[in-house]
Amino acid sequence: MTATVGIRVPQRSARHDLRAVKIVLHRELLRFRRDRMRMVTGLIQPLLFLLVLGTGLSSLMPGTGAADLKTFIFPGVCAMSVMFTAMFSAGSIVWDREFGFLREMLVAPVSRGAIVVGKCLSGALVATLQGVAMLALAGLVGVPYDPVLMLGLLGMMFLGALALTGFGVMLAARIKTMQAFFGLMQMSLTPMMFLSGALYPLSGLPSWLSTITLLNPLTYIVDPMRQAVFSHVSADPAVERAFNPGVHWGDWHVPVPLQLGIVVALAAVMIGVAILEFRRGE
Template sequence: MTATEIAAVRLPTGGLAHDVRAVKVVLRREMLRFVNDHTRLVSSLAQPILFLFVLGTGLGSIVKNAIPGLDYRTFIYPGVLAMTVITTAMFSAASIVWDREFGFLREMLVAPVSRGAIVLGKCLGGALVATAQGVIILAMAGLVGVPYDPVLIVTLLAEMLLAAFTITAFGTLLAAGMKNMQTFFGIMQMAIMPMIFLSGAMYPLANLPAWLHVLTVINPLTYAVDPMREAVFGHLTVDPQVMALLNPGINWFGWRLPVWFELVIVAVIGFVLLQLAIARFRRTE
């Protein structure tokens, strides 16, 4: 009677290197999904282009006498960039609900990696996808009077990436508890539209009624749009009165927030949302 040899079973080891590899895998999957989904690419660009060239041109014809020497489309351009980023980032987060419906999310959750690595990979992937989508709108800058200055382009790219990461973390937090796509998209629309319209993307933050000023100040997206507008207006030659009207910045009790402080606020919000999303995923079965 011969003894049967039993093959040794090797379990995957954990550790930082294992989690980094998991982040890279999830990130790569997000990028491949974006590249291969041409319908999503086109549909995500339709709304920003309509806002920039159709709505911007229409409203510009009304307010052109109030802002001499400046195209209204130039003013809303930073807001359209932010709109592109936020919409694409939220759609990236929606893939979590899709993966749950088709069972792929369960496979990821039972994998021998930390759930924090899965969430981080998802947020980084969504941020890169949203920024890549924003690059297409960024390439149209010259059509609306925004110069192709290398410093400006790099600054806007960095600010878009930060905003995209924060919004993807927010979307991931929402998606972690959603069971179907219809519910998620309903919540997404309810969250996105107020955030966009209360961020100053389409109108100046100066001379607002008190109640509207309060809403813009507590809206996190305001702190992502304003640095982009500051960057754009910093490369324009504009009459001081027009500058004061269209680019007043964000004020807390008469103190105008510096751009670096606004970016810190966006980064802190993104970090907190990431931690909440990770905690939510750890409770997900």
């Protein structure tokens, strides 16, 4: 008679779920560290917008004092860098699904919510690390290396990256191929980028276009970062009114804490929807 070996599957618990979040986070950070080409390519488009487009258009819209068009678009370019990296990080779910690794994760004795949270946290952290490289260029566009400003921008980039990664994971939950994900990502990111005020002020737009910008989550990431930058640079009042009009609901100027609260709420909602999608799928 051969002896039967018993297998004990540990019960799910909060401690196991936290360990699962840590493992997913660690795996994504290792992938990011080893993929140097991804680090480089993730910076090319933001650098083109900042140094090429910003420099070219600055000759048409000269600023006054320490602020010019490059100073204006710097927060938007930082947000765009975070946005693209966060969405690509979310795309790793589709990659894992195609190669069967995701199924192995989903049968582990941990909640699927822990896997989703780990993916979102890792994507947000990777995107924020990518954004650090953009912050290193602040001096080239007249933005001071003030520690308070840099830490504030870093925190806002993390919040934005968390919301955008949650959005990407929510999309990736039902997509089976990388081709379909990249097509949907391109369709989503381009309108978000151009309707966020990242590259041009939101004031003076037609009413229908202004309404669309207020529905764009990226708007509430770009504007707090821009207001933080302009609070640390010297600019003519007329230039600041043109370059930093803020976000308005009608005649009411939306304060920065409320905008950041909206970003946090959107991150929670999108991550929650992503968790529900994963529980229903696979």
